[in-house]
Amino acid sequence: MNNESEQIKDVQQVLIVDDEENMRHMLSALLSGEGYQVKTAADGQEAVNLLAKKSFAFVLCDIKMPKMDGLAFLKAANAIDHSATVIMMSAFGSVDTAIEAMKQGAYDFVSKPFKSDEVVLVLKKAEERERLRQENIRLQRKVVELEKKIGFGQMIGKSKAMQEVFTLADKVARHPTTVLITGESGTGKELVAAGIHAKSGRADQPFIAVNCGGVPENLLESEFFGYVRGAFTGAAQDKKGLFEEANKGTFFLDEIGELPLAMQVKLLRVLQEQEIRPIGSARRKKIDVRILAATARNVSEEVEQGRFREDLFYRLNVINIQVPPLRKRTGDIPLLCDYFIGKFIENLKLPDIQGVSKAAMQYLLAYPWPGNVRELENVLERAVILAEGEYIEPNNFPDAIYENSSDNTVDFLTGLSSIKEGKKKVEEQLIRQALAETEGNKSQAAQILEISYPSLLSKIKEYGVEGEQEGVGE
Structure with missing residues (x-):
């Protein structure tokens, strides 16, 4: 119910409901001796009144009673907002009665006469069941909170840059505003669009996605707007276009920078008028479609070069969500590794792999990822597939990962002749990588580096790394 009820359940309050005074007295003495706090009621109606006023962890209820019997009590109790676990008792028990009691919400059924330890055992079992139920609820809440913190739709990331993307996307999802999503190839722009659709009021309507660069120019108009029978040779019947298929839903135009100028004019009209005209038709059709667009190009430069209409750009760019490249959020790499490895193990039916070794992770953190998350997924x-042990090792990576790491090592050691200076440079590089891997958490970084926390703080100050990490935690 609330915090008060949870606190009461911690002290194990039990309500005993039985019309026999001797039975109430015996059970009260027994359960008090076991550490329970006991209240009693002589019939079902009295028990309902108590249950409505006070919270109990358990109810031990007889079935055959005057005024209101046990089954009637169960029905009445179900109408009350209570969290008690109900256990039924009866000297007139039968399988049918037990089944009926279970159907109405009873946890268990004890037949009279019973031994004292039978009642205590049933209560202990009920306690364990309730403990597991509460633990399950807490875990579910933690999962929900974790998903809120590290994910949006099918995207995951705990870095400051990605949290800003998730926050902005979550805000705009609730409104029909046009959104332009920009970022390098492979950063997950379509996933952002799908997440916006899933959190919008159109979630139960179609989400239609098209890559503007993947449709031949001479087919774009018919693909987008459809056509009527006889519009051209081969048009044997009416065909809906993608805009009409997306009606009431969301139309995602990926790589919109690839759209020819002639089609840009037609798209601008759709955005302004919210209507389309199929090829060969004299009539226009009203549509209700939310437009989300994405591009890996610099659209401002495309406008300056005359390759993209300025008026369309401003119409699309009401809200701009910039998805950062993976090299700008290396702290998300370990999280992405866990996600992708789990997915591949399940999909490929491979033996469980525990994760990425520390040595292999250093290669992943040092690599610039020109193909971004898509490239990381492929790697x-x-x-x-190639891993032979419990962990992915460096030799399981493509040569490009090695070569980049070697180049980086040569670059930051170039010009040094002193072993002492080289040692400092290596330490600084490792500290930066560890802080990136832990999203600035110094305690975790110290564990990865296998040095003490005070030593790490000293080296951070010595190498000037202090202040460069966003949201540094302890």
């Missing part, structure tokens, strides 16, 4: 799929 990890290969690594999961």
Whole structure:
């Protein structure tokens, strides 16, 4: 019910409902001796009144009673907002009665006469069941909270940059505003669009996605707007376009920078008028479609070069969500690794792999990921297949990962001749990588580096790393 009821359940309050005074007295003495706090009621109606006023962990209720019997009590109790676990008792018990009691919400059934330890055992079992139920609820809440913190739709990320993306996307999802999603190829722009649709009021309507660069220019108009029978040779019947298929839902235009200028003019009219005209038709059709667009190009430069209409750009760019490249959020790499490895193990039916070794993770953190999350996913799929032990090792990665790491090592050691200076440079690089891996959590970074927390703080100050991490935690 509330915090008060949870506190009461911790002290194990029990309500005994039985019309026999001797039975109430015996059970009260027995359960008090076991550490329970006991209240009693002589019939079902008295028990309902008590249950409505006070919270109990358990109810021990007789079935055959005057005024209101046990089954009637169960029905009445179900109408009350209570969290008690109900256990029925009867000297007139039968299988049918027990089944009926269970159907109405009873946890268990005890037949009279019973031994004292039988009642205590049933209560202990009920306690364990309730403990597991509460633990399950807490875990579910934690999962929900964790998903809120690290994910949006099918995207995950705990970095400050991605949290800003998730927050903005969550805000705009509730409104029909046009959104332009920008970012390098492979960063997950379509996933952002799908997440916005899923959190919008159109979630139960179609989500239609099209790659503007993947449709031949001479087919774009018919694909977008459809056509009527006889509009051209081969048009044997009416065909809906993608805009009409997306009616009431969301139309996602991926790589909109690839759209030819002629089609840009037609798209602008759709945005302004909210209507389309199929090829060969003299009539326009009203549509209700939310437009989300994405591009890996710099649209401002495209406008300056005359390759993208300025008026369309402003119409699309009401809200701009910029998805950062993976190299700008390396702290998300360990999280993404866990997600992709789990997915591949399940999909490929491979033996369980515990994760990525520390040595292999250093390679992943150092690599610039020009293909972003999509490239990381491909690298990890290969690594999961090639891995021979419990952990993915560096030799499971493509040569490009090695070569980049070697180049980086040469670059930051170039010009050094002193072993002492080289040692400092290596330490600084490892500290930066560990802080990136832990999203600035110094305690976790110290564990990864296998040094003490005070030593890490000293080295952070010595190398000037202090202040460079966003949201540094302890």
